[in-house]
Amino acid sequence: MLVPELRERVYKANMELPEHGLVKFTWGNVSAIDREKGLIAIKPSGVAYEKLSPENMVVTDLDGNIVEGDLNPSSDLPTHVELYKAFPEVGGIVHTHSTESVAWAQAGRDIPCYGTTHADTFYGAIPCARALTTEEINGEYEKETGKVIIEEFAKRGLDPLAVAGVTVRNHGPFAWGKDEKSAVYNAVVLEEAARMARYTEAINPTVAEVPQALKDKHYLRKHGKNAYYGQKK
């Protein structure tokens, strides 16, 4: 096999989704990329989690052509491909229909940064990318979904590793990271930040985002050269 270690990592990351309560049935997928070899491994489409194995992950090139594997790749592959092309620092991507994140996507609102749980991982609000146009929906839908995300990040001038997630209007969340492991972590935090924000607004409908100083503090204590959370590596 071409990339047995990549298959193994992607398999494991996919199996974490149901453990974290992020998926029902087959509604989620994780991919990772080997940038040197130009190969992506991704979950096959519509296969139950209990039937997944490192061997049935699908390996494609950066244009989404199957290089190794008998099954169809996740139908969201073209979205992953667009993101890998546009965001060269990204090594892993997660898509789910997790309940709380979908609710913000359906509501069409950014998830505001209301506290340090959010700020420790996402540097500011988690954007809700615009709805696709009818032309985009009827064209290469999954590819256009990726393009809409990229457009949103470009328009807002966001660093995709500082805000490593998004919801797409009417659809649901995508999260990513330097590898598939951090992508899953970020997907879990996105869901929890979404839940906390919903509760927060119920308790105080006129609440404001946290001050910029707090966003800076919490993001930078976990990221970058002055990070001091956790153990020295």
Add this chain to the structure above:
Amino acid sequence: MLVPELRERVYKANMELPEHGLVKFTWGNVSAIDREKGLIAIKPSGVAYEKLSPENMVVTDLDGNIVEGDLNPSSDLPTHVELYKAFPEVGGIVHTHSTESVAWAQAGRDIPCYGTTHADTFYGAIPCARALTTEEINGEYEKETGKVIIEEFAKRGLDPLAVAGVTVRNHGPFAWGKDEKSAVYNAVVLEEAARMARYTEAINPTVAEVPQALKDKHYLRKHGKNAYYGQKK
């Protein structure tokens, strides 16, 4: 036994309801029909899930007369019978009192199609059928429940396999499908779509349904001759 394989399938489908968190106590039932033989298998009434077996499913004819079995069938059998008679494509039916779906039934509102999770399975809003009249309540109540559902679908011109579920006002959800397995799947999606819709309106009280183009896209990518989700059969 007349239909051992049907009993087995209906037993298994019933056991999936508590696994998916759709029932408390005995508040749910699944049936399936063998159209060729004209026989329905359904859960017995008020029997705990841990005591169910393929053998104690109740087999009836299309008028609801017991053909094989010592126990009373689910008291909702007459609703199932009406639906099987009116919807010839339907092979399995589920009724539960799952929390989120019941909330919409009690609120007396259709569940709007706010996103692709809903649109992948249900082609448009999930209708809330009207309340029964006093006469209907005091008459053949469970049979009238079925008739009210059929009336609602006729009035709206809905295809029962495109919108394979409903809530009945003041009562709760019914879902169905080409077989008992897809009926259970649809009942799970109905519950999740109901939950997501409640959250969505809490976050954005003036949210609108998704555009028609998105409904078309998502429903048709999973259903019909141009479906491309999952593996080729």
Add this chain to the structure above:
Amino acid sequence: MLVPELRERVYKANMELPEHGLVKFTWGNVSAIDREKGLIAIKPSGVAYEKLSPENMVVTDLDGNIVEGDLNPSSDLPTHVELYKAFPEVGGIVHTHSTESVAWAQAGRDIPCYGTTHADTFYGAIPCARALTTEEINGEYEKETGKVIIEEFAKRGLDPLAVAGVTVRNHGPFAWGKDEKSAVYNAVVLEEAARMARYTEAINPTVAEVPQALKDKHYLRKHGKNAYYGQKK
């Protein structure tokens, strides 16, 4: 031992509370009464569920005096005693601080009958008994809690087996039944009806109770001489 079978039943019923998710820590208790012998068995106070056994249940007389047992009975015993005295048909009582029921108690509102899940078990709204006065709080508090419940049922002319539960303002739910088993069942339904009612009002803030004909139908199909739900006994 005086009533080994009663101890066993009460022990088992207490153990069902955490299984149904109705209690945290030691916040709940079940009792049952042997009317012929005039003896009550109840959970000991503040003992963890994993340390309960039939042997450490506390047996008291109808005035709440310990007849058998080394431990203090639940501090809520005087409430149970008042209810047993006032409601001679009642054989078992449950008190918990289950989340959804407490929320209605804290909100100071009856739980409206919004649907058949509620109506199958409770014949109409589940009352919220008034808050205790300062004198009652500073007097025999737990006994006065029982009296307030009895006063509420008398004032409203309610049959305690038709509406086999209540919430006490600022406090939480009590449920009961002909025996401890039905009392636990009713406590679970009370909690679920409370949850469904909260969701229902979120979806439709101006929703009304179900019509009387539906209350009659659902209550009477499960209770009384014309009941037809379940298996013939």
Add this chain to the structure above:
Amino acid sequence: MLVPELRERVYKANMELPEHGLVKFTWGNVSAIDREKGLIAIKPSGVAYEKLSPENMVVTDLDGNIVEGDLNPSSDLPTHVELYKAFPEVGGIVHTHSTESVAWAQAGRDIPCYGTTHADTFYGAIPCARALTTEEINGEYEKETGKVIIEEFAKRGLDPLAVAGVTVRNHGPFAWGKDEKSAVYNAVVLEEAARMARYTEAINPTVAEVPQALKDKHYLRKHGKNAYYGQKK
């Protein structure tokens, strides 16, 4: 080792946090203090719960200097240290990002005392301490967090064992107690009281706190020399 028994207790208390559903990933920490020896044991920073052991707890002095241990202590240690210095009766401290408590912290509101579940443990509203200033955020952040809590308790004249918890604006909950075990208990109650208060306001947006007499009754039946809940020690 200096304080093997303290390490053991702190380890066990940390392991209770995920069991009670209060933490995701590594987002929580418990410490305890041996007042005689002037030593604190606390969870190491960013270490997964399944890798914790009594041996990898970090032991520090009352200025937060590591006395024994190879790992970095929780980054929240300076908050714990401030609280131990200011509240001499406190023997254990818990910090989490539990969802419901965080929501009140993010909403910037005290958790009102709406019922006896709250009143049994917390003597009145659970305060939301003010947001840190930009100077405090950019200074010794975690130490300042402790100071803000202490300031809040001083300003309100609160007894830290009568109200053994707080939320810090935009951040989350801290709870404490005479030892680490009661601190965990209080953190669980804080979370449940927060959940109940959210639900209560959804059901009745104009609800008021319970009367003072009820606060007195419930707190004092479990605390102080006239307590009568539970078994005599």
